[in-house]
Amino acid sequence: MVVNASNPHRSDQSQAALAGQIGFSGLHLVDSVEFVRRMEELIFCRGKVFPAAGIVLSDPWLVMVERVADWATWASTVLPRANPALTGDGFIFKFAAVDSSSAVNAANPPYRLAFTVSNTLQVQLAKNVAFWQFDSQPFQRLDR
Secondary structure (H helix, E strand, C coil): CEEEEECCCCCCHHHHHHCCCCCCCCHHHCCHHHHHHHHHHHHHHHHHHHHHHCCCCCCCEEEEEEEECCHHHCCCCCCCCCCCCCCCCEEEEEEEEECHHHCEECCCCCCEEEEEEEEEEEEEECCCEEEEEECCCCCEEEEC
16 A cells, blocks of 8 residues: 655646646635644544554554544445444544655656555544544544
């Protein structure tokens, strides 16, 4: 598994903007209230989930965020609900530990780099409970 990232030595944001090829994947739609909530959930993950899982990830990358409007109607086959105890709204975060020395050009021209992933942590969050999964191990519950 690999994670793709911008190549800071080759990425040309000005050229991409002039060509109409720069975007923020919907981040411009996140208002300040939602942004603060996401930061609070990330703080919870770093402060409670990582230690509860006994996981030491050196500088993990947040590689995916999925907003869940209602866990009861969540029907993703890619990121299925970990447990029926997840109710109301919430989030799914996926973190990856990458080997920074593994960077290789992901395309030609080399505007992106690919990094080898050593471990992943998925966290599914609701108001009163979280479930976490290290790599492909079973989900574990953490009451909030």
